[in-house]
Amino acid sequence: MTAVLQVRNLRKQFGGIVAVDQVSFDVMEGEILGIIGPNGSGKSTLFNCILGQMQPTAGDVVIDGRRVNGLRPCDLSGLGVSRTFQLLQVFPDLTVRESLILAGQEHRGSMISRLFGDREAGLGAAAERMIQFFRLSHLAGEKAGGLSYGQQKLLDTAMAFMAGPRLVLLDEPAGGVNLTMLAKLKERLKALNEETRATFVVIEHNMDFVMSLCTRVLVLANGRVLAEGNPASIRANPQVIEAYLGS
Amino acid sequence: MIAPMRIAKGILALGVAAYLILAPLQMKDFGILVMTQWTVMSMAALGLNLTLGYAGQISLAQASFVGIGAYTVALLQPLGVPFFAAFGLAGVLCFIIGWLLGYPALRVQHHYLAFVTLAFTTVVFLVLRNEEWLTGGVYGIANIARPSVLGWSAGKALGFYYFTLGILAVVTAGVWWILRSPWGRAFKALRENPVRALSLGVDTRRYTLLAFALGSAIGGLAGALYAPMVQFIEPASFGLNLSLKLLLMVIVGGSGIFFGPFVGALFAVMMPEWLRFTEAYYLMAYAVLVMILIAFCPTGTLGLVDRIMTFLRSRAASERRKSQASLMSSEEAAQ
Numbered sequence: 001m002t003a004v005l006q007v008r009n010l011r012k013q014f015g016g017i018v019a020v021d022q023v024s025f026d027v028m029e030g031e032i033l034g035i036i037g038p039n040g041s042g043k044s045t046l047f048n049c050i051l052g053q054m055q056p057t058a059g060d061v062v063i064d065g066r067r068v069n070g071l072r073p074c075d076l077s078g079l080g081v082s083r084t085f086q087l088l089q090v091f092p093d094l095t096v097r098e099s100l101i102l103a104g105q106e107h108r109g110s111m112i113s114r115l116f117g118d119r120e121a122g123l124g125a126a127a128e129r130m131i132q133f134f135r136l137s138h139l140a141g142e143k144a145g146g147l148s149y150g151q152q153k154l155l156d157t158a159m160a161f162m163a164g165p166r167l168v169l170l171d172e173p174a175g176g177v178n179l180t181m182l183a184k185l186k187e188r189l190k191a192l193n194e195e196t197r198a199t200f201v202v203i204e205h206n207m208d209f210v211m212s213l214c215t216r217v218l219v220l221a222n223g224r225v226l227a228e229g230n231p232a233s234i235r236a237n238p239q240v241i242e243a244y245l246g247s
Numbered sequence: 248m249i250a251p252m253r254i255a256k257g258i259l260a261l262g263v264a265a266y267l268i269l270a271p272l273q274m275k276d277f278g279i280l281v282m283t284q285w286t287v288m289s290m291a292a293l294g295l296n297l298t299l300g301y302a303g304q305i306s307l308a309q310a311s312f313v314g315i316g317a318y319t320v321a322l323l324q325p326l327g328v329p330f331f332a333a334f335g336l337a338g339v340l341c342f343i344i345g346w347l348l349g350y351p352a353l354r355v356q357h358h359y360l361a362f363v364t365l366a367f368t369t370v371v372f373l374v375l376r377n378e379e380w381l382t383g384g385v386y387g388i389a390n391i392a393r394p395s396v397l398g399w400s401a402g403k404a405l406g407f408y409y410f411t412l413g414i415l416a417v418v419t420a421g422v423w424w425i426l427r428s429p430w431g432r433a434f435k436a437l438r439e440n441p442v443r444a445l446s447l448g449v450d451t452r453r454y455t456l457l458a459f460a461l462g463s464a465i466g467g468l469a470g471a472l473y474a475p476m477v478q479f480i481e482p483a484s485f486g487l488n489l490s491l492k493l494l495l496m497v498i499v500g501g502s503g504i505f506f507g508p509f510v511g512a513l514f515a516v517m518m519p520e521w522l523r524f525t526e527a528y529y530l531m532a533y534a535v536l537v538m539i540l541i542a543f544c545p546t547g548t549l550g551l552v553d554r555i556m557t558f559l560r561s562r563a564a565s566e567r568r569k570s571q572a573s574l575m576s577s578e579e580a581a582q
Contacts (some may be wrong), residue, residue, distance in 0.1 A: 051446070053442075053446075072445070073445045073446045074445050074446075074447075074448050074449060074450045074451070077446060077447060077448035078448055082446070082447075083446050085442075085443070085446075089440055089442065089443035089446075090440070090443070091435065091436055091439040091440050091443065091444075092439055093435060093439055093503075094432070094435060094436070094439070098432060101429075101432065102429075102432045102433065102436050102444075102447065102449070103447045105429040105432065105433070106429075106433070106447065106448035106449050106450070107448055111430075111453070114428060114429040114430060115425065115428050115429075115430055116428075117428075119427055119428060119429070121429045159443075159447060162447075163447070163448065
């Protein structure tokens with residue numbers, strides 16, 4: 001198995017505050033890595049550094065063997081890297097179907113072909129499949145702004161998969177989602193992982209969700225890696241219990 | 248439900264087209280000039296609607312592009328450059344300048360961007376006023392001829408009106424094409440959520456510059472028609488006043504709604520004329536009407552229509568759901 005994502009001695013400093021400190025880890029192809037840690041442990045900053053939303057103070061991010069420090073998020077998207085955000089990020093005035101087509105269109109053809117070619121950039125059928133996969137068929141023509149929170153979460157996740165990414169970083173996918181929707185989301189993510197062999201990195205506070213979805217878990221505390229291992233070993237790790245899970 | 252709506256839209260479109268073609272035949276020259284002004288201002292507002300309404304980039308510089316387009320035609324005409332070559336050049340020049348003006352938009356947004364574009368308007372005004380050797384300064388450029396097309400002269404008011412109406416139709420079709428393409432979707436994404444758009448591979452930098460450049464180019468094309476329409480241009484016509492008027496057209500018509508600029512231009516160009524019966528109070532009456540409209544309908548006239556249609560659609564849908572539910576319960580009771 002090859003490493004899709006390699007993070008090497010990553011450090012991010014805001015003035016005197018070190019949010020991420022010498023973090024290193026690898027994520028193998030097809031793996032679902034969970035990242036957990038208390039609030040303020042540096043999880044989202046780590047994501048933002050990996051994804052080009054922030055420039056790391058030091059260290060390297062390597063995707064498929066290529067150092068990607070300094071690349072913009074849209075360039076990373078072109079390399080097959082996709083993400084969801086901690087706070088919902090949909091396009092309120094676009095319909096579900098339009099949102100999904102938008103999510104894939106920039107990966108098709110050139111600027112000119114996008115202007116003069118198919119209005120749906122050849123993604124009509126793919127959008128339809130994604131709508132069915134996430135069971136949003138009854139909402140395909142609805143504007144994203146009019147959907148419930150859980151439905152928007154599903155759409156947000158579906159958008160992240162429209163371009164057929166190799167690596168998907170999901171920032172708190174379970175946050176604010178009710179139990180029924182959560183089970184649906186987990187089942188869909190597992191199915192996608194099996195179907196596409198895409199690699200996932202998941203930040204999440206919901207322990208049951210992480211432990212049942214992820215194949216490996218990394219624990220952050222105060223910007224550093226506290227522990228790393230399979231879900232069972234993390235549950236049993238006394239340091240993790242003390243720092244995060246409680247006794 | 249969709250078919251009757253489409254038929255109604257088709258009838259409305261035909262009615263508007265028939266009015267635009269036939270109504271000027273009954274008008275005097277002044278009325279035709281007002282209609283021509285509406286076509287030119289609609290075009291300039293159409294460009295601003297692309298930049299502001301669809302891509303979400305506020306610009307107070309649209310008047311400058313109308314001015315650059317107008318001066319391009321006025322300056323090239325005495326050199327013997329054919330109208331359509333000057334017209335195209337005005338569009339290309341404004342596209343390039345608009346692209347460059349887009350760069351500040353990559354760094355600042357909202358009211359900061361408004362101030363950047365306002366500064367640009369001032370710079371263009373000063374250049375037009377001070378560079379007398381080129382622009383004629385405050386004396387402007389007079390005797391701008393109206394074009395002829397394949398031997399047919401658009402010199403008279405009615406002929407020139409149809410000429411501008413034809414060009415407006417072509418430009419409108421072009422903008423419609425752009426907005427229905429993936430570019431249009433990317434513009435909307437840029438307006439609604441640039442961070443998410445960027446993470447999905449939308450090059451927000453390129454689309455921001457494109458939105459500025461395309462909107463400015465359309466403003467330049469409108470200016471290229473403005474010069475032969477009034478046949479005399481001077482710098483004061485292309486200052487902040489016109490930029491604010493164009494902004495008003497976009498907002499009153501419905502920002503981000505395709506036909507919004509046409510309705511907005513109707514308010515801004517025609518309404519003061521319709522209110523002339525109030526004599527000295529006509530501008531005051533116009534200002535009060537605009538205030539009432541913006542206060543009660545911030546999404547613009549077509550935004551209000553859209554809201555009413557959405558309300559009617561959702562009410563019809565809930566009635567359908569209710570009748571289905573009562574049908575099901577009566578069937579269950581029968582079983």
